[in-house]
Amino acid sequence: xxxxxxxxxxxxxxxxxxxxxxxxxxxxxxxxxxxxxxxxxxxxxxxxxxxxxxxxxxxxxxxxxxxxxxxxxxxxxxxxxxxxxxxxxxxxxxxxxxxxxxxxxxxxxxxxxxxxxxxxxxxxxxxxxxxxxxxxxxxxxxxxxxxxxxxxxxxxxxxxxxxxxxxxxxxxxxxxxxxxxxxxxxxxxxxxxxxxxxxxxxxxxxxxxxxxxxxxxxxxxxxxxxxxxxxxxxxxxxxxxxxxxxxxxxxxxxxxxxxxxxxxxxxxxxxxxxxxxxxxxxxxxxxxxxxxxxxxxxxxxxxxxxxxxxxxxxxxxxxxxxxxxxxxxxxxxxxxxxxxxxxxxxxxxxxxxxxxxxxxxxxxxxxxxxxxxxxxxxxxxxxxxxxxxxxxxxxxxxxxxxxxxxxxxxxxxxxxxxxxxxxxxxxxxxxxxxxxxxxxxxxxxxxxxxxxxxxxxxxxxxxxxxxxxxxxxxxxxxxxxxxxxxxxxxxxxxxxxxxxxxxxxxxxxxxxxxxxxxxxxxxxxxxxxxxxxxxxxxxxxxxxxxxxxxxxxxxxxxxxxxxxxxxxxxxxxxxxxxxxxxxxxxxxxxxxxxxxxxxxxxxxxxxxxxxxxxxxxxxxxxxxxxxxxxxxxxxxxxxxxxxxxxxxxxxxxxxxxxxxxx
Amino acid sequence: xxxxxxxxxxxxxxxxxxxxxxxxxxxxxxxxxxxxxxxxxxxxxxxxxxxxxxxxxxxxxxxxxx
Numbered sequence: 001x002x003x004x005x006x007x008x009x010x011x012x013x014x015x016x017x018x019x020x021x022x023x024x025x026x027x028x029x030x031x032x033x034x035x036x037x038x039x040x041x042x043x044x045x046x047x048x049x050x051x052x053x054x055x056x057x058x059x060x061x062x063x064x065x066x067x068x069x070x071x072x073x074x075x076x077x078x079x080x081x082x083x084x085x086x087x088x089x090x091x092x093x094x095x096x097x098x099x100x101x102x103x104x105x106x107x108x109x110x111x112x113x114x115x116x117x118x119x120x121x122x123x124x125x126x127x128x129x130x131x132x133x134x135x136x137x138x139x140x141x142x143x144x145x146x147x148x149x150x151x152x153x154x155x156x157x158x159x160x161x162x163x164x165x166x167x168x169x170x171x172x173x174x175x176x177x178x179x180x181x182x183x184x185x186x187x188x189x190x191x192x193x194x195x196x197x198x199x200x201x202x203x204x205x206x207x208x209x210x211x212x213x214x215x216x217x218x219x220x221x222x223x224x225x226x227x228x229x230x231x232x233x234x235x236x237x238x239x240x241x242x243x244x245x246x247x248x249x250x251x252x253x254x255x256x257x258x259x260x261x262x263x264x265x266x267x268x269x270x271x272x273x274x275x276x277x278x279x280x281x282x283x284x285x286x287x288x289x290x291x292x293x294x295x296x297x298x299x300x301x302x303x304x305x306x307x308x309x310x311x312x313x314x315x316x317x318x319x320x321x322x323x324x325x326x327x328x329x330x331x332x333x334x335x336x337x338x339x340x341x342x343x344x345x346x347x348x349x350x351x352x353x354x355x356x357x358x359x360x361x362x363x364x365x366x367x368x369x370x371x372x373x374x375x376x377x378x379x380x381x382x383x384x385x386x387x388x389x390x391x392x393x394x395x396x397x398x399x400x401x402x403x404x405x406x407x408x409x410x411x412x413x414x415x416x417x418x419x420x421x422x423x424x425x426x427x428x429x430x431x432x433x434x435x436x437x438x439x440x441x442x443x444x445x446x447x448x449x450x451x452x453x454x455x456x457x458x459x460x461x462x463x464x465x466x467x468x469x470x471x472x473x474x475x476x477x478x479x480x481x482x483x484x485x486x487x488x489x490x491x492x493x494x495x496x497x498x499x500x501x502x503x504x505x506x507x508x509x510x511x512x513x514x515x516x517x518x519x520x521x522x523x524x525x526x527x528x529x530x531x532x533x534x535x536x537x538x539x540x541x542x543x544x545x546x547x548x549x550x551x552x553x554x555x556x557x558x559x560x561x562x563x564x565x566x567x568x569x570x571x572x573x574x575x576x577x578x579x580x581x582x583x584x585x586x587x588x589x590x591x592x593x594x595x596x597x598x599x600x601x602x603x604x605x606x607x608x609x610x611x612x613x614x615x616x617x618x619x620x621x622x623x624x625x626x627x628x629x630x631x632x633x634x635x636x637x638x639x640x641x642x643x644x645x646x647x648x649x650x651x652x653x654x655x656x657x658x659x660x661x662x
Numbered sequence: 663x664x665x666x667x668x669x670x671x672x673x674x675x676x677x678x679x680x681x682x683x684x685x686x687x688x689x690x691x692x693x694x695x696x697x698x699x700x701x702x703x704x705x706x707x708x709x710x711x712x713x714x715x716x717x718x719x720x721x722x723x724x725x726x727x728x
Contacts, residue, residue, distance in 0.1 A: 128701060167667055168699050175694065178705050182714040474721040481677045481691070488673035496669060550667070552699075 004128055004553045007033045007090045007584050013053065015083035016073050016102065018046030019644030021617055025586070033090070035610035036579060036601070041617045042658045045644075049073065051142055051560050057087035057098045059138040060111060060123030067107035074104045075643075081105055098123065132555060137165050140544060144560035145533070148540040152530055154521035159543070163493050164520060166551045172486040176479050183475040187468050198465045204442075207457040211442055211449045219433040219448060226426040233419045240412045250402040255422055260291045264388035271381040274283045278374050283362055287371055290364055297360040306350040314341035375493075385514040446588035462617045490631045494519035497546050504542035514539060534566035541574065545581040557582035561589065575600035591657045598654070612654035617646050628656060666696050667724040 016457035025033040041047045053073070056062040062070075073083060073395055083102035097114040113124040125133045132138070140199065150156035164170060245251045320338040323329050327507055329337070364370070403410040435447035445451055498516045501523075505515060515534050517526040521542055525531065531539065548555055562578065563571045576598040578585055605612055608635075616632075618625045620643060629645060631652065632638045638647040647653070671692055678688040694713050697707040 167670065169670075171695060171698050174705060175698070178710045179714055179717075181707070182711050470723050471718070473723040474718050477681055477683070477721055477724060478717055481674075481681050481683070481687075484677035484680065485670075485674040485691075488676060489667075489670045492669035492673060493667065 004092050004552075005090070005583070006092075006129060006132075006553060008556045008558075008586065009033060009088040009090050009095070011054065011057070011085065013050070013083070013085045015075055015080035016053070016085060017047040017075055019617060019619055020641045021644055021646050022639070022641075023615065023617075025584070025613060027611060027613075034613035035582050035584060035608075035614040036605055037584075037615065038589055038653065039586065039615045039617060040589050040591065040653055041654055042625045043590060044622070045617060045619055047560060051144065051558070051588065053085045053100070054087060054558060055135070055138050055142045057085060057100060058142065059133055059135040061135045061138075062100055062109045063111065063123065066108065070102060070107050070109050071104065073102055073109075091126060094126075096126065097123070108420060119143065129553065131165055131168065132553065133619075134165075136161065140547075141313050141555050142519050142558040143540075143544065145537065145564070148533075148537045149530075151523050151543065152525065152536060156522075158521050159493060159519050159523050160490065160521060162547060164490060166547055166553075167493055169489055169491070169493075170484055176482045179475060179478055179482075183471065186471060192490045195469075198462075201458065201462040201465050203454065204514055205462050208442060208451060208455040208458055211445075212455060215280040215433060215446060215448050215451060219430065222426065222433070226423065229419065229423040229426050230434050233416065233423050236412055236416045236419060238410065243406070243409050243412065244399070244402055247402065247406075250398070253398045254395070254402070257391065257398045258265045260391035264384065264391040268384040268388050271377065271384045272535060275374075275377045275381050275662065278370075278377050281370065282444065290370055293360055293364050297364075300353065300357055306345055306353040310347045310350050311341045311344040313349050314338070314344060411440065460515070483583055497543070497550070499544045500550075501539070501543045504546060504577075505539055508534065508542060508577060509570065516543065518588070519543075524612065530648065534570040537566055538570060538574065541577060541581065541605045545577070548582055554583045556584040556586060558586045559588070562587045563593040564590065568596040571596040572600045576604040579605045579610050594654065612650075613648070613650055614650040615646060616653050616656050617644055618656075619644055624658065641661070666699055670695070682724070683721060687717065690716050690720055714728065 007024060008024070010026070012022040014020045023039070025032055025037050041050075056065075074080060075083070080424065081104055085102075085105065086097055086099035088097045090096070094116050095114075099112045099114070100109050101112070102109045110121070111123040112119055112121055114120075115124075122132075132141070151159055159172055213541070314337055317323065318329065318334045318341070320329060320521065327333075342544055399413075403413055432446040433444075433448050436450065437445070438450050438453075442451070442454065445454075495518075498519050502515045505512075512535065513526075514528070514531055515526045516523050518524045523539060525539070530536065544557070548557065554584065554625065563574055566574065571593075578587070578601050602612065616628075618628060618632070620640070625645075632645045632647045633640065635647060635649055635652065637649050638652075640644060674691050674695065675685070675688045678685070678691065690713075694703075694717075698705070703709055
């Protein structure tokens with residue numbers, strides 16, 4: 001995949017401290033930008049301001065300027081109320097324009113970004129290059145001698161951050177952050193995230209299992225005891241009955257009394273059933289309700305509901321050719337019949353009303369009838385209860401008399417009484433194990449089913465916690481791997497770039513031992529804290545050019561005074577290096593930089609088959625520019641603006657000499 | 663990014679190995695990093711979740727110390 005190409009197509013400024021100019025770097029409509037553009041601007045022309053504006057346009061930093069900084073951009077003399085700066089870029093073949101509009105009355109500045117899709121307010125570069133369009137990074141690509149020193153000063157710059165930005169090492173940090181987001185979402189419903197929660201869940205499950213086992217053992221034991229007690233009781237009752245049966249007179253009396261008890265029970269069942277039936281009939285329970293339901297039926301009759309004719313009758317009639325009266329049913333009559341049918345009820349409604357009236361007739365006999373019937377049923381049930389009680393008392397009397405005459409029988413009876421108590425007690429204890437109460441703590445809960453359900457829930461929660469624990473372990477491992485990879489990547493890249501930087505330094509300064517030992521906050525030199533201006537510049541060029549060379553994005557490189565102030569022999573090396581520094585190199589120069597810089601640069605450019613654009617920009621008002629103004633006006637490749645001349649000519653560029661800069 | 667720099671790929675592979683994991687995990691990490699670095703993929707939650715599922719499937723959890 002080829003590199004993403006970013007080029008500066010040109011810029012224009014108006015109403016600002018720097019001259020009003022419009023510079024373009026395209027070789028022609030079909031050719032790309034000039035690989036090398038030299039912009040000669042004598043001191044005081046506005047080089048520094050232009051560079052500041054370029055940085056602001058590429059980083060959006062002017063949004064953070066205070067009113068004084070904004071005011072500083074106003075054209076000298078304070079006459080312009082507004083200013084404008086627009087930078088045109090090409091990003092992968094698509095045009096991008098970032099413009100800044102200054103309001104010097106309001107002391108404000110606003111951005112606008114124009115993409116192929118249209119213009120929008122604000123600083124909004126495309127996603128593909130946004131990571132470079134930050135003040136810290138833009139300082140590296142719009143470079144001045146001050147930065148050359150700053151790259152070696154850990155308090156001023158962060159060379160390592162430049163490496164991280166260029167190679168997107170922050171992506172590993174973002175991957176870690178996003179992995180954590182996924183983990184947090186997966187476990188947000190689980191309360192037991194830590195080791196403590198897991199242990200608690202394991203302990204609860206184990207305790208529940210033990211409790212269930214204990215309850216089951218206890219239940220089995222209780223069941224055995226209950227069954228044994230029941231068997232003993234039944235055996236004794238059988239013996240008791242057999243003993244009574246063996247005495248004929250007693251047997252006869254007892255059988256007769258038992259028969260009365262059975263009959264009384266049967267009567268009671270019947271009476272209960274009748275009462276239940278009557279209680280279900282609301283009119284029987286409530287005289288008021290009975291009255292009102294009868295009134296309702298009466299009213300239905302009064303208003304003659306339901307009608308004898310249903311809606312369907314009329315709807316079917318409308319489909320006939322002739323009416324029931326014999327007349328023909330034309331279209332108008334048909335419509336009238338269908339409309340009129342809506343006033344009648346449907347067949348289902350008629351059937352419902354008839355059923356209601358019928359039920360009322362059948363079941364609601366009248367207030368007094370139902371009430372009397374209910375009263376009779378209540379009395380009958382009461383009588384049956386009394387009869388049953390009397391029969392039971394009589395039976396008990398017969399048996400009691402039999403026991404009085406038979407000590408063995410009395411003993412069996414006493415034992416039965418005792419055994420029955422024991423059996424009931426055991427049965428009640430057994431019932432505990434079927435208790436449905438789920439409100440008590442585990443150690444006070446006897447219901448086996450309840451405990452089993454709790455155990456199932458505890459098992460699920462433990463599984464959940466175990467899953468979470470495994471997920472946490474895996475997530476932690478991924479985070480550590482990425483963290484380690486990020487650190488290693490940074491170290492490796494910095495080491496490689498340092499090594500390659502040193503290779504370039506050795507070409508620039510073959511007789512100099514200066515070398516980069518490592519890249520941390522700043523470039524760290526081997527065995528020395530700093531160097532001369534030339535050394536510093538050479539080291540910085542070598543570092544930056546290496547950095548950009550390895551990147552996946554080809555960025556332009558703008559330099560203010562690339563060869564000043566360095567020794568002549570270093571200038572030669574720098575001049576020869578320039579064509580190799582970047583795909584697009586733009587330099588602001590002054591005339592005193594020409595010796596030993598321009599010629600090597602041109603030679604090296606020719607070798608690389610790279611064309612150079614020569615521009616000279618100077619203020620028309622400057623007295624020392626008079627002769628150049630005359631020369632420039634005579635040239636066809638010059639442009640005159642309100643306050644400046646721009647000359648696109650090599651000979652003019654080379655012949656332009658300002659004494660004060662020599 | 664044309665291809666991710668060899669230093670980054672090597673660093674990921676080395677880190678994976680250092681933590682006792684297999685090459686399949688390194689491959690998944692490199693793939694994810696590459697796609698995001700190229701701008702082909704962003705950190706939208708659904709995409710991240712899919713990536714994380716793939717990664718977790720490749721991670722062998724460390725032995726638990728009770």
